[in-house]
Amino acid sequence: LLGYSAPGIEFLADRAFESSPNGNLLAREIAYQWWQALIVPKSPRDLWLKEGFAGYAALLYxxxxxxxxxxxxxxxxxAxxxxxxxxxxxxxxxYQLEEYSPEYNSILKSKGAYVLHMLRGVLGDEKFFKLLKEYVYNFAYKEASIEDFKALAEKIYGQDLTYFFSQWIEQNGVPQFQYExxxxxxxxxxxxxxxxxxxxDTFRMPVEILVETDGKPELKKVEAVGPESNFSVSTFGKPRSTKIDPNQKILRISDEIRVATFIGKGDELKKLGEPTEAxxxxxxxxxxxxRSSLAFYRIGEAFFEQRSYQSAANSFREALNGDLEPKWIEVWCHINLGKVYDVLSQRERALKEYQQALDTNDNTQGAQETAQKYIQQPYRYEGTHVVVR
Structure with a gap:
């Protein structure tokens, strides 16, 4: 654990601190003072009221x-x-999952937070934040259930929300939108x-449609119900492109997110000491x-930790030839290539890579200091370690 919250006190692991505290972690742990200590989930089946709410508080921060x-x-x-x-x-x-396991964190903390964001999209900001305030006023120093929260949400919204809670709390599965x-x-x-x-088949949610035009873009919200829903958007300027859910208000799968999910699963497996599966x-x-530079980069890291230096170098080169997303990929590929060449006693090639790292002017995770350090002193293999970026 990186943090632990108890009534009136917070504990943070030293690895949660770099040059400054982890703001997202602090926000989530402090939020437990409300969503765990002030209002207690009535039963294990109501843990969303603790984990999801604290996670969304961090997102609001x-x-x-x-x-x-x-x-x-x-x-x-x-997502x-x-x-x-x-x-x-x-x-x-x-609640049946092992507490704080990857599965527990994924479903209760991450999906739980996203469900609240979607509820905000259904209710609108004014009613959603009114709901959170009244929830605290009504249940402070008491136990609460998901049914209690649902009843209060329906009272404030003025409509039945059974479809929403059934879809996102009682069931799993997320949509993948296609459109014509x-x-x-x-x-x-x-x-x-x-x-x-x-x-x-039973999907129902308000979905935003953005039409980019030669002039002002047009944003319209439509009620999507079932496998197919029609829409119509009027514009003054000539339409150039159309996007569904441009502001990521619905938990959904897409090719971009599917790629990131595979990378995330690989990261989990690597931390568990299973590099081949990763x-x-x-x-x-x-x-x-x-062209996923991040996927190639992660493969390079895994091969490097296994001392498979040729494969590591090939992967870092592939990463440099990819989409270079995120931006820090470039500087750290050059640093890691320099480390490969230092280990193999190819000092001139290593120095060239470290200089290219300096030339990027990217100091993500202290990259500039690291490159300068290895220019002054060759890298030496010191065993495997985990760097969190």
């Missing part, structure tokens, strides 16, 4: 300090974490009409995205 694009990326990261083991249990039955559309020229501009498709997951990511 990130939203308060991030740009809109930055928060969308946080949501994507949360990946949620989908790692989403098929292992429903939120309601996740046609653009028409009309008297006052243009009209985009189309159909949203997904494979969950490499298999990274290769699945590459099958979907042949």
């Amino acid at each position: 990130e939203e308060s300090i991030s740009s809109e694009a930055g928060f969308v990326q946080e949501l994507k990261d949360t 990946v974490a949620a989908l790692l083991h989403e098929d292992k249990s429903t939120i309601r039955n996740a 559309f046609t653009t028409y020229r009309v008297k006052d501009g243009f009209k985009v009409t189309g159909t949203i498709k997904q494979d969950l 490499i298999g997951q990274y290769q699945k990511a590459i099958e979907l995205n042949k």
